[in-house]
Structures are given as C-alpha cells and as structure tokens.
Amino acid sequence: MNQENLASFIWGVADLLRGTLKQSQYGRVILPFTLLRRLECVLEPTRDRVLEKAKAYHDKSAAMRDRILRNEADLQFYNTSPLRLATVSETHTREDLNDYVRHFSPAAREVFEHFRFEEFLERLEHGDALYPVVQRFAAIDLSPQRLDNFSMGVVFEELIRKFAEASNETAGEHFTPRDVVHLTTSLVFTGQQERLRPGEIIKVYDPAAGTGGFLSEAQSYIQQISEGVDVSLHGQELNPESYAICKADMLIKSEPVDNITLGNTLSDDQHEGERFDYLLANPPFGVDWKGSQRAVNEEHEQRGYAGRFGPGLPRVNDGALLFLLHLVSKMRQDQSSQWPSRIGIILNGSPLFTGGAGSGESEIRRYLLERDFVDAIVALPTDMFYNTGIATYVWILSNAKPEERKYHVQLINATKYYSKMRKSLGNKRQYLDEEAIKAIVQLYGCYDENEESRIFPVETFGYRRITVERPLRLNFQASEERIARITEQKPIQKLGEEQQQAILDACRQLDGALCQDREAFKQQLDTALQRQGVKLKASEHKAVLAALSERDPEAPVCRDNRGRAEPDPELRDAENVPLTESVDDYFAREVQPHVPDAWIDTSKKDPLDGEVGIVGYEIPFNRYFYKYEPPRPLEEIDADLRECTDRIKRMIEELSA
Template sequence: MQKQVTDEHKHRGYDGRFGPGLPRVSDGSLLFLMHLVAKMRTRQDGGSRIGIILNGSPLFTGGAGSGESEIRRYLLQHDMVEAIVGLPTDMFYNTGIATYVWVLSNNKPAERKGKVQLINAAGRASKMRKSLGSKRQYMTDRDIDDIVRLYGTFEETNESKIFPVEIFGYRRITVERPLRLNFAASAERLAKLDDEKAIQKLDDAEQAALKAACEQLGEQRYTNRDTFTKALINALKAEGLKVSAPLQKAILSALSERDPEADTCLDKNGNPEPDAGLRDNENVPYNESVFDYFEREVKPHVPDAWIDEEKRDELDGRIGIVGFEIPFNRHFYQFTPPRPLEEIDADLKACTDRIKQMIEGLSV
C-alpha cells in the first residue's frame, strides 16, 4: 500500500489524489482526507461538501515544507476548509482523545470565501450514566442543534471564531550568525588531533611530524583564522610538510574553539561564514515581509545575524519555506490568573497546622 501511494504521488502528481504531498507513514489521516477531496464533484457540477472526524494531529503535525504542511497549504489556499469543529473528549468507544470535525467545500458561499470558521464545542458534553469503553460523554440533541446553528449563522461568538485563510500560514526563515573561533596549539587541543579521521589516515611518521609542526606554534591564542592559518602553513613548511585542504581543515578543527570575542571567519569570497551551532529558524506571519519581521524581532537582539536568502519556497520561489498549521486551542485559550499569594500562603499554613496536630496526636 505504501508503495502504491508513493508511486501515485511521484508519477501522477496533481492528476492523482496525493499531489500536494505525503504525510508521515505513521499517520494516514490526511491521506484519507485527500482521498475524499479527490471524490468531490467539480464546481461546474455544483461542487461538494464533505465532513470527516479526525484527531488533532492533522491540524498542526509537520513543520514548514513537510507533507502534512503542504496538504494543509493546498486545502487552505484552494479555499476548501469551511469549518473545523472541536468536539469534547471521551466521545468514542476506543479512544478518549480530542477529535475534530473538518467540513470541506469546493463551492463556498460568497460570505465564506477566503475564511475559515473554528467552532469550539469541547465544553458541550454531558456525562453518561455508564461508560462504554472509553466513551464517557455524549452531546445532547440540543447541543448538536446549537453547534449547527453556530455553523449556519457564521458569526463570531465565544465558541465561534472566523479567520482569513492567511492567518494560518507562515514563512520559516533561516537566521544565520557568523562563525567566530580562536586557535591555539595547547596540549589539550593537540590531543584532539588524534580524533580527526583525516589525520588518522596518515602513517605514524607523518602524524609525528605534523604534531611537531603544530607544537612550534606554542600556546599563543589567535583570534583570527587567516592569521593562524598562515602561521600553521609556515610551521608545516618548516617540517617539510605540505598538507591537503581536507587535512588542513582537520587541523583547524582540532585546534579551534568557539569564541564570541574572536574575529569573524570569512569564506573565500570575503563573506561571513555561518556558524551551524548558532543557526536558528523564525516563523514569519505569511503576509508580513520577512525583512520587516527580521529587523523588528531579530536584529535588536543579535545585530550580527542575517537571513539565509538561499532557503526559498519551492512553489513561490520567495525567501522562507511556507508552512501552514491550525493551532485550534490557541485561538480559544482564556487566561486564568493565578490565586493571590496571600491566599496560597494561608492554605499552606492551614495544611501545615493540620499535619502538626496529627503528629501531636500520635505522640500522646
């Protein structure tokens, strides 16, 4: 089955069912959803509306550029997601996890075009007198009617939120920072030469000569890679050694340490070399300029950072990989302030007093 799905995606593309992408093998929810989408009538034939109950993972699983994200992107950018209804937990016999009803349409009415309605029905649950497996709750006919009415009226309430499609999109940009290293031929760093594979390939005599050359550099601390490289080459020449580029790279790796106070390492074109250890990602709202976001949110904290403009989206070619997710619970979150410290202290004191009384009672 996996091979058939993969082949259909690879060879048929958008002419098949799975053109936008493939989710991870362990979760086929979005595959089944795309299968249903493929069965919808075209707009010319009147279109279709479908509903399916899924768990929470299709809402947010998978980062920018992943199969899951690309499927959500396809559905949202083609304006197929009409509404998502969050159901109460413990509604089904074999699982108690949160579930969601996806309502999809390829022929939305005018007032719904470009918008997605989220309905939170998690609080509309009634307890069953007797559990049936994991099913401990149900929705009354009145609750169901209320939810259908919320969907039909298409208005903002505490349980119904309406968002433009773009609010669920973002661009993941890669933020780079310059590589800064110091160099020294200390005993500790010289010992690291033995761990480099390029050096391990040398015979014993060559390794001994190389270490002797490095020892000539002493323990002086260099904060500029080019300066240290020149000193290293001169020391190697003094020992009659001429090393290849991979071997020189191995030596520099062993004798270096990251140092925020050191000079920036430059590539052959004179550009700052990025430090993979400091590389980070930022998610920029879909409709916002990545450069405006970067100047406002990143630059004030790390002035030497820059955006890797080579990381571009495959579909639109713009900087940043596009991702889509639907953080359902975040849109309905209501902050509950913590209790005052005085009240908490009073409860703790009362609890401590009770424990003391119990201990005193045991000692009588």
C-alpha cells in the same frame, strides 16, 4: 430492553463458549450468529412466498431466478432453505447450519465467509457448544418491528466494542460512536436543503466505512429532509468483520451491496475515478501506513497531482492526512457547479500542526488552505471515543464555499458541549446529546464570531520560515588541550598512525599564542606542516583547523575567498514570519535590534512561489481560544496549606491517642 442491554444480553452467549474458544475469539461466533438471526428475522414476513417461488422457478437460469426471488423478498437478498435457527436439528446441527447459510443469495453468503463461519461451527461442535448457542440465538427477537436499522447498528457496534476489548484490538478502528456520527453528518448537511430536493441523485462515500455508521446516518438524515431523494451509498473497509456487518446492513436496507468493497483504501482504491457529493470518514487515529507505503510512494512520485497524493506525504506513523487527501480527490471536480462536494472527517490534533515548513504535513495543509477547501474545524470534547480519550476535531471541507466563507476558516470550540455518561464504555465517558449537537450546528450555521466561534482569513495560518545567519568568529591556538582534539576528528582518524603523529608534531612547532586572525594562523599552520612534510586534503586540513579553534565573540568575522562573511552553523536560527507581514519589516523589527550582525539567507527560497523563506501552514487551534487565568493570591494558597497541615496534625494526634 435498550440497545446496550440487548447487546450485553447477546454477549452473554460467551458463557456457553468458555472452554471451547479463547476469550479473544468469542466475537467471531457472536457477531455472525447475531447477523444470521437478524437476517432471518428480516426475511420472515416473505419467507414462505420466497420458498414457493424457489420451487416454481427451480429450472430457470440462475440470473432470472435470483431476480425473481429478490423481487419476492422485496430485499437485496433471500434464503431458499426451509430451515430456521429454531428448527435446526440437535443431532445434525452443524450440517443443518451450513446448509442453511449456503441457501442464502450470493451477497449474503459472502458475509459469513468473511467471518470463517463454517470453521467456527466445527470448533463449537467439537466442544458440544453448538446446539446450545443456536437455541440461545433462536430465542432472541431481532425483528425490524422491534429494532429499526439504526438501533440494530448500535447493537452491532456495542458487540464489536466488546469483541475488540476481549481481543485487545483497537475498537475505534472499526466504528465511530453514533453521537459523533450524528454531529459530523449534521454539520456536513447544514445548509444543503436546496441540494436535497426530490428527484435528486446523491452519492455518499466513506473510505473507512467500518460497520457503515456514517453511510446509514447520512441516508437517514437525507430522507428526513426529503423522502424523494435517491441516495447511493458507497464505501470501502479494511477489516473483514466490519465489512461483513456493513454489507449485511446494506442488504437489509435493499442497497446495492457492490458499492461496499473490501480492501485497503490507501494502497488499493476500489472506487478509482468516481466522484461523490458527500464524503464522511473517521480514519483510525495515529495508525501508521507502512503496509501501504510502497503503493502510496509510487502514486505520489509517478502521478503527482494527477493522483491522490500530489501535495505531499505525512510521516509514516500517521496516515490520517492521506485519508483527507484521498477524500479531496473524490470531490466533484467542477468547482463552478452550483452544488459542491462536502467532506466531514474526524481527525486527532496531529494534522493541525505536526510538521514544519516544507514537511509533507505542512504542504498538505498548504494545498488544502490555499485552494480554499477548508470550511470549518470543530474541537470536540475529550473522552468521546471508545478506544481513546484524546482531543479530536471534525473538519468540514468544500470545493465551492459560499461567498461569505471564501478564503476564510471557521474554528469552533465545542469542548464544553457534553454530558457525562452514567456508565463508561471503554474510554468513552462523555457523549453529545441532541441539545449539544443542535448548539454546535447553530454555531457553524450562524457563522458569527463569539467566544466559541472564531473566523480567520486563510493566510492567518501561513508563515515563511526564514533562516537567520550570524557570522563565524573564531580564535585559534596550538595548546596541548586543542592539539589533543585533532585525533578526535573523523577525517584524521582515517589516516595512519605515522601521519597522525606527524600532524601533531607540526602543530607543536607553533608558538602556542592565541590568534584571532584565521588567515594568519592558517599560514603559520601550513608552514609547520610543510616543514614536517605533511600534505593534507582539504577535508583533513579543515578538521585540523576545527580542532585548534574555539568560538570567540570578540574575534574578527571569518570570511570566504570572496570576502563574504561566513555563517556560524551553531548560531544559525530560524524565524517564522506571518504571511501577512513583509519578511524585511519583520526582520528589521524582531531580529536586528537584538543581533545587529545577523542576516537572512536569501538562497533558501520557497519552491512554489520563488520568494525568500519556505512557506509553512499550521492551525494552532488552542491558541485562538486560550484565556489567561491569573493564579490565586498567595494569601489564599497559604491559608489552604495551613488548613491542610492542621488537618493532618489532627489525624496524627487521633491515631496516637
């Protein structure tokens, strides 16, 4: 039975839960029971020896007894109860199960607390479903001899997916498909053979650990290269059930469980000050960070670049770039080191281009690119994830790139490297087989330019947004139509009715002729207002002039009291000048031939380099791989239409015959 079938078989326990629990709650029983059975099977070989030691050392201190029993179990956890699922009594099922779980070592016991296990046992007992559920799980073989840790992880993930679908949760927030995990890990560890030598200590970190897929894959990958490497796994997870499964996985693999923490990574970094060699993550796509907004804003404003979010903050509806900044802050800071830190993170398309020059997103991209952190970006096929079919990308970052890659970014279009799944899993309809993963990794490792791999200098993605102004040209007229617009102006609406009427009466004293000279018209207007005894504030006077004016391309340029041309806000435009070009040359070539009276607003300068224009960065990935396909000849289209029309006619004739 493969992992998918086994997961479906386990999920079949749901048949016993109908009428006792809501469908959305099935996973809260099935997941912890699956974990309990897995832990039980893992402990089975040393079970009797542990029980003997527990009796022999019952009078020792808790710390000494814990150390002895973990050593005897040859794991990071143990259980001192003589019970097993198969021996739980039918008459005292709930009491036996609670006692059984309480005899686990503290770290393992905490796993079941996060599932609120005791609460759901009581509900199952009241529905007369508890003992049948125990019997069903007692008969399932989840021993390591049958399922290694990787296979067990796949089973867990499939169960979580079913749970998420049943409860209308977002499955992709909890785990990443294993094929995508394998690809990302392979890309991050490409060319790292020298780093992964026997005796080296490697720290791996995932800030959105889910069920621990990235951590397990990284450990497995490293150990395939060199068994003598000491791999230390670290992670943080927000979802309690996912955290519980990840922690159980660490227990089974005898990894230190204290390195896996529960909490919100953005607002409560529980690995503060730590640095890691390899960092892997798949943060949730398009999920807002409102819940962390206060803490993130405070860190950004108070700590600046000494904190995690110094470069800027993205809009609150998508926190993906915050996770990326968080990962960068966890890289080893000594960039002169022979062994840099490397990051592999999966993001949607938004971080590539969302936000114009000066926005939080653009400033984050600027920080990453100008400091040469971004190594490569790989476009994945669509329909790769359980909860979404959108386009996704793997970003590879390093804080000390090889010489040939310095200040360049490799873009890889891997959207055609997929195989169709025989049966869709949620929105996942495609997957990466071993050949596809190998081909993508080769594209990255070879570092050549071809149809699927392009290499660009960092400045290719940068531009300066300059503001292009054109002069204000107006005509003025005291016509009834324009006079009627005066009372629509907000500053005038704040005045009393008597004063408003006085303004209208003053304007009606003007001769009504069209005037293209603003200064001459202002003098006429001021004279009329004085005759009417009306005194206006500057804002009110401006509002009256605005109502009586209309844009006129033939009118003279309006100038301020220094004789400078006034810009027309309605004609204001912005141009993005590539960083590889001179602003003046670009303006002379692209703007002035079309609008000779335009000029650049030189007052708007970039706050970092002081030059004219605000610097922005974006990575228009698809543009670099776009291939023009000419439309079919009209003759072919006409032939298809005629064939379609004839076929419809024949069908109608057959129906009417």
